[in-house]
Amino acid sequence: MSNPLRSELMRAWAGAAVARGLLLLALFAGSAHGEPVTRRSASPSTFHFVVSADDTSYLVLADVEKGADLPPHGPLRLTGEESLPSVIAEVSEAHLPADLRAWSKRKVVVDERCHATVSGFALVVRLVGRPDYAGINDSEWTADTVFSAGQKVLAARLDRCKGTFARAASAAPIRVARPAVNEEAVAAARADFLASEVIVQARKEQAEGGVTGALEQVYAPHVVTVRHPTTGETWISLHLRLGEAGCGDPQANVWGLYRVTARGVERTRLRLLAPQQTLDALLDVDGDGQFELLIQDDFGFSRELRSGEDKVIRRVTMPIYECLC
Incomplete structure (x- = not known):
């Protein structure tokens, strides 16, 4: 029903x-x-x-x-x-x-x-x-x-x-990320991201759970390439959801951040987000040249500002009194 x-x-x-x-x-x-x-x-x-x-x-x-x-x-x-x-x-x-x-x-x-x-x-x-x-x-x-x-x-x-x-x-x-283009770096970051242990394990769990499309979805992470407005460094964000959102269904929600250096791309962060979380923006709140994460759930009820060490700096939430299944 x-x-x-x-x-x-x-x-x-x-x-x-x-x-x-x-x-x-x-x-x-x-x-x-x-x-x-x-x-x-x-x-x-x-x-x-x-x-x-x-x-x-x-x-x-x-x-x-x-x-x-x-x-x-x-x-x-x-x-x-x-x-x-x-x-x-x-x-x-x-x-x-x-x-x-x-x-x-x-x-x-x-x-x-x-x-x-x-x-x-x-x-x-x-x-x-x-x-x-x-x-x-x-x-x-x-x-x-x-x-x-x-x-x-x-x-x-x-x-x-x-x-x-x-x-x-x-x-x-607050320093706000600005658009940038670097196709070669994006290709290298995507290859590292998809070959990472987190993604490999997520793919395995999706396949074992019988989730359709698990293998195809992994090749299409959402990619955003930005430049820090004061340091000039280029950063690449990759976000990938595996599986259909649903109660009890196996899912994976993976995000990674890469910095472009003279030697290539450097992975700086790779983590599993909660199933309903989405990256909203990259912000340098304290002016240290590193980006904090602005994260929001799918419905916009809860939001977090996270540090480079993945600590919650600020959070605003709404209680949910409902079964969403």
Whole structure:
């Protein structure tokens, strides 16, 4: 029997795929700038995620994990679709933690291409799914149940701009990868990628699992070639999914990054992504000449910024209360 929410989520995935394509085009063709973050520490940062609620963009200032962390706030306002609800509760500047008050009326840059101004603050709570999967005995979400079950963030409301990440306009630029062409290096990187132990093992598991097309798919990784805007180095990203996404079906989702040197290509990273993860962009957030990864799940519900050592620097998530099979 078909799952109506899964169909709805697949439509959301299609929209997210278009948004990812637009983001990649904008970023790989874009300019360079940089600052802010999701909080667990009050230290300054050059990166913040941007989330959307009620057709408005919010720059995420801090995760609010415990009730004790909640600042005084206004009434809960329920918005969004039935299976993608959000709750917004206004927070006055006076009730912000002291280290966040400086964000009032601050100029920011979204996705290194759109300038906005902070126009207020709010608690933003988001989730996806149905109340019964969250253990709530109700057929519809309410403001109170979404507030209880959703992911809470303290956020700065932006007066314009839609996007994925932002920084304070006064901060150092986030260096954004730019398009490059090097067919010879791409051929060498692809050959190394496909011959890697990770891919070989993935192919073996796909074949043993009886996944159709496993052998053909391996020859067509998605390749993006970029140049670092300050070092001038050329980098090659390869991303390959094996198998059909489905419950219990064997899958592999492999990503690799290569640097082009005078001696050829050098593999710098090779890792398995989670089944639904996709690389959105390569960003040099701290200006050290190395790229951080901007990763998003297929539906756009969860996003991560990862370091070169594969550590999660920032993460924004949405609880999913639904079986997606």
